[in-house]
Amino acid sequence: MSENKKTRTLTDSSDAGISRRRFLSRTATGAAGAAVFHKTLADVPQTDPTKQQGVPPTALGERSPFEKPERKVISNILSTTPLQDLYGTITPSDLHFERHHGGIPLIDPDNYKLIIHGMVERPLKFSLDDLKRFPAITQSCFIECSGNNGEYYLADRKNTPQSLRGLTSQSEWTGVKLSTLFREARINSNATWFLAEGNDAAVMTRSIPVAKAWDDAMIAYAQNGEPLRPAQGYPVRLLLPGWEGNISIKWLRRLELGKQPFMTREETSKYSEPLPDGRIRQFSFEMEANSVITSPAYPEKIEPGWLEIRGLAWSGSGKIVKVEVSTDAGQNWSVAELQGPVLVKSHTRFRYLWNWQGKPAVIMSRAMDQTGYIQPTHEALRDKRGLGAPYHLNTIVGWDIRPDGSVYFDVKSWV
Amino acid sequence: MSENKKTRTLTDSSDAGISRRRFLSRTATGAAGAAVFHKTLADVPQTDPTKQQGVPPTALGERSPFEKPERKVISNILSTTPLQDLYGTITPSDLHFERHHGGIPLIDPDNYKLIIHGMVERPLKFSLDDLKRFPAITQSCFIECSGNNGEYYLADRKNTPQSLRGLTSQSEWTGVKLSTLFREARINSNATWFLAEGNDAAVMTRSIPVAKAWDDAMIAYAQNGEPLRPAQGYPVRLLLPGWEGNISIKWLRRLELGKQPFMTREETSKYSEPLPDGRIRQFSFEMEANSVITSPAYPEKIEPGWLEIRGLAWSGSGKIVKVEVSTDAGQNWSVAELQGPVLVKSHTRFRYLWNWQGKPAVIMSRAMDQTGYIQPTHEALRDKRGLGAPYHLNTIVGWDIRPDGSVYFDVKSWV
Numbered sequence: 001m002s003e004n005k006k007t008r009t010l011t012d013s014s015d016a017g018i019s020r021r022r023f024l025s026r027t028a029t030g031a032a033g034a035a036v037f038h039k040t041l042a043d044v045p046q047t048d049p050t051k052q053q054g055v056p057p058t059a060l061g062e063r064s065p066f067e068k069p070e071r072k073v074i075s076n077i078l079s080t081t082p083l084q085d086l087y088g089t090i091t092p093s094d095l096h097f098e099r100h101h102g103g104i105p106l107i108d109p110d111n112y113k114l115i116i117h118g119m120v121e122r123p124l125k126f127s128l129d130d131l132k133r134f135p136a137i138t139q140s141c142f143i144e145c146s147g148n149n150g151e152y153y154l155a156d157r158k159n160t161p162q163s164l165r166g167l168t169s170q171s172e173w174t175g176v177k178l179s180t181l182f183r184e185a186r187i188n189s190n191a192t193w194f195l196a197e198g199n200d201a202a203v204m205t206r207s208i209p210v211a212k213a214w215d216d217a218m219i220a221y222a223q224n225g226e227p228l229r230p231a232q233g234y235p236v237r238l239l240l241p242g243w244e245g246n247i248s249i250k251w252l253r254r255l256e257l258g259k260q261p262f263m264t265r266e267e268t269s270k271y272s273e274p275l276p277d278g279r280i281r282q283f284s285f286e287m288e289a290n291s292v293i294t295s296p297a298y299p300e301k302i303e304p305g306w307l308e309i310r311g312l313a314w315s316g317s318g319k320i321v322k323v324e325v326s327t328d329a330g331q332n333w334s335v336a337e338l339q340g341p342v343l344v345k346s347h348t349r350f351r352y353l354w355n356w357q358g359k360p361a362v363i364m365s366r367a368m369d370q371t372g373y374i375q376p377t378h379e380a381l382r383d384k385r386g387l388g389a390p391y392h393l394n395t396i397v398g399w400d401i402r403p404d405g406s407v408y409f410d411v412k413s414w415v
Numbered sequence: 416m417s418e419n420k421k422t423r424t425l426t427d428s429s430d431a432g433i434s435r436r437r438f439l440s441r442t443a444t445g446a447a448g449a450a451v452f453h454k455t456l457a458d459v460p461q462t463d464p465t466k467q468q469g470v471p472p473t474a475l476g477e478r479s480p481f482e483k484p485e486r487k488v489i490s491n492i493l494s495t496t497p498l499q500d501l502y503g504t505i506t507p508s509d510l511h512f513e514r515h516h517g518g519i520p521l522i523d524p525d526n527y528k529l530i531i532h533g534m535v536e537r538p539l540k541f542s543l544d545d546l547k548r549f550p551a552i553t554q555s556c557f558i559e560c561s562g563n564n565g566e567y568y569l570a571d572r573k574n575t576p577q578s579l580r581g582l583t584s585q586s587e588w589t590g591v592k593l594s595t596l597f598r599e600a601r602i603n604s605n606a607t608w609f610l611a612e613g614n615d616a617a618v619m620t621r622s623i624p625v626a627k628a629w630d631d632a633m634i635a636y637a638q639n640g641e642p643l644r645p646a647q648g649y650p651v652r653l654l655l656p657g658w659e660g661n662i663s664i665k666w667l668r669r670l671e672l673g674k675q676p677f678m679t680r681e682e683t684s685k686y687s688e689p690l691p692d693g694r695i696r697q698f699s700f701e702m703e704a705n706s707v708i709t710s711p712a713y714p715e716k717i718e719p720g721w722l723e724i725r726g727l728a729w730s731g732s733g734k735i736v737k738v739e740v741s742t743d744a745g746q747n748w749s750v751a752e753l754q755g756p757v758l759v760k761s762h763t764r765f766r767y768l769w770n771w772q773g774k775p776a777v778i779m780s781r782a783m784d785q786t787g788y789i790q791p792t793h794e795a796l797r798d799k800r801g802l803g804a805p806y807h808l809n810t811i812v813g814w815d816i817r818p819d820g821s822v823y824f825d826v827k828s829w830v
Contacts, residue, residue, distance in 0.1 A: 055645070059494075064521075103470050226501060
């Protein structure tokens with residue numbers, strides 16, 4: 001707020017247009033010393049900022065012209081979050097990874113409907129306004145693609161944190177508890193599964209145990225304080241915290257209650273994993289504990305001396321309780337420090353102070369979650385589960401530090 | 416991740432360009448049934464989204480064309496957050512309110528320096544990279560302008576939540592503890608105050624007790640997961656959680672340790688409050704508990720029946736422990752439900768289920784924080800503190816509901 005009479009006159013909203021025009025015309029005729037607001041930051045000369053007016057407010061704030069974060073577009077259906085450029089727990093909504101099966105649809109919120117039917121006493125149809133009338137809940141959590149393993153790049157020493165693990169992002173989500181809607185529809189007591197269906201070109205569908213609704217499933221309509229972004233399901237998505245991303249159906253239009261899985265294409269031909277004994281692991285919902293060192297990492301170059309090894313850890317089973325770091329390719333491990341906040345099913349930062357003495361080294365991280373589960377080596381996972389599908393490959397990965405300080409992905413950690 | 420051989424070929428990054436061109440040329444020659452990705456959401460026809468491809472990924476995600484949130488630009492130095500359009504606790508960074516005294520400066524992060532000097536054993540100069548090498552902390556909190564009271568509009572029944580209280584916003588901030596830097600500079604034990612100075616056209620300066628550094632003061636370089644936005648102090652700001660916004664100096668360039676306040680213009684001519692007995696309340700740092708009902712509010716129109724009265728409460732003294740709602744202009748009060756997360760010095764949502772029966776009503780909210788402090792009426796604040804300055808006027812405000820369901824600001828609550 002302006003505080004004195006003079007400023008108050010200048011900034012009164014009804015006069016502001018006139019004052020500004022006068023101001024600018026004075027400048028145009030070359031009045032000496034007249035201070036002007038520059039229109040955009042790109043217009044501001046790079047001289048002493050205390051010697052010139054800056055930029056006035058705008059309807060939407062821009063990023064600094066010195067900051068140009070970007071998702072990497074991998075294909076028509078995939079883009080990755082620049083994990084190495086982020087801080088704290090939140091992923092800015094315009095940098096949330098994207099994975100879809102038929103492109104991002106355009107949905108008019110005024111025509112939006114969510115149907116709940118099947119084994120229910122009272123089939124229901126909700127508009128977006130209907131959904132917003134229910135008591136809201138807000139929860140931060142990550143969403144991770146089950147294929148978050150840099151499958152296409154693993155042989156490449158020029159992997160980055162983004163190319164290895166950029167299919168996970170974190171948001172603060174707001175919506176309605178799914179249990180609230182299931183109570184409203186009076187679902188049958190013997191309904192144990194439900195189908196969720198998206199309103200996109202792929203009509204993405206998955207089967208989900210009803211138990212998840214009584215736990216923490218949410219019908220989300222907001223992300224990081226504002227309506228969902230289209231790439232994350234605008235206007236409404238299902239959100240199943242901790243579970244593989246594709247099951248948190250975006251552009252949600254239908255929930256059908258039943259008593260067994262619906263065996264959709266996305267859970268038979270895909271999103272299941274063959275095991276070494278020939279059987280198939282199906283409905284592998286939970287994303288296992290995982291971690292990645294975000295610095296030092298390719299393409300950084302480091303100097304000898306003290307530095308913090310920093311990274312992200314997360315688990316679909318609850319909180320991260322411990323992260324360990326190795327600087328000798330996994331022979332010895334030391335406990336890293338966790339940087340708060342440490343939230344359930346959330347990206348959790350860790351750091352480990354290390355004195356690099358200029359010798360070759362391979363640095364690695366491994367996460368442990370509140371269930372006691374520890375992120376496995378690639379070898380251990382391969383022996384136990386096989387590598388028949390590119391899903392749930394949450395194995396320990398490393399960075400190879402060369403004597404000149406250059407850092408490359410440790411291809412050997414993926415053999 | 417793509418899962419089968421066919422998709423893998425289509426989406427391989429090196430082939431994607433060719434595949435796409437072929438795809439598009441087929442379409443241009445009218446090949447029946449060829450599915451194409453539309454370029455932007457605005458290009459997608461508003462027909463059944465399951466019958467056409469959507470939009471492919473992009474480097475930065477856009478908002479839905481149906482959502483156009485905006486700050487309101489009040490003057491060359493002021494814009495307000497659209498509180499009524501937000502969800503959860505986070506304010507999207509491009510909607511964070513702005514208040515500056517000389518416009519937003521352009522600062523090259525490679526030339527950035529922070530100096531700590533005065534009563535210190537070891538004067539220091541930090542680059543941005545230097546600051547980022549220290550252990551980081553992450554904390555969510557609101558920042559509120561001390562003049563967050565709709566001063567110019569209070570006589571107007573067409574006030575909105577944004578015009579009344581839109582000078583508060585919440586972010587997840589990341590940076591270094593100020594105490595870490597003060598230890599590094601070995602500040603003298605008898606240094607009790609420090610000056611913080613900004614690198615903007617106003618060279619904004621304020622005096623701060625050193626005790627705040629040992630409490631929760633932070634040197635912040637990130638906001639909601641990414642570098643600060645220019646309007647919030649890029650590349651580095653001081654952050655004093657819970658204290659009036661102007662003292663969290665943006666574009667921070669200098670900290671000088673001393674043994675008394677520096678008596679800058681911004682704490683003598685401004686940002687102090689005359690009391691009824693003729694004395695001046697100075698260094699009124701902490702933002703007192705406050706609240707606003709965000710719905711129903713002008714310009715909403717409501718229907719008789721059950722609805723949730725919803726709003727935001729916050730306090731610079733810690734957590735919100737209780738919010739009460741009145742539907743009879745403050746005669747009777749009922750306890751509202753708090754919507755988690757309830758964080759220290761943070762926007763906290765509340766709701767109260769109400770059956771409006773079509774009669775005139777004035778609805779109000781009042782917040783209580785963990786110190787037991789209760790948001791006062793305008794009358795009580797006026798009697799105790801006077802209204803000599805437009806700062807820290809955290810009084811209870813109301814909405815006037817007319818029999819036809821229209822809702823206006825209750826001008827009477829501000830008399």
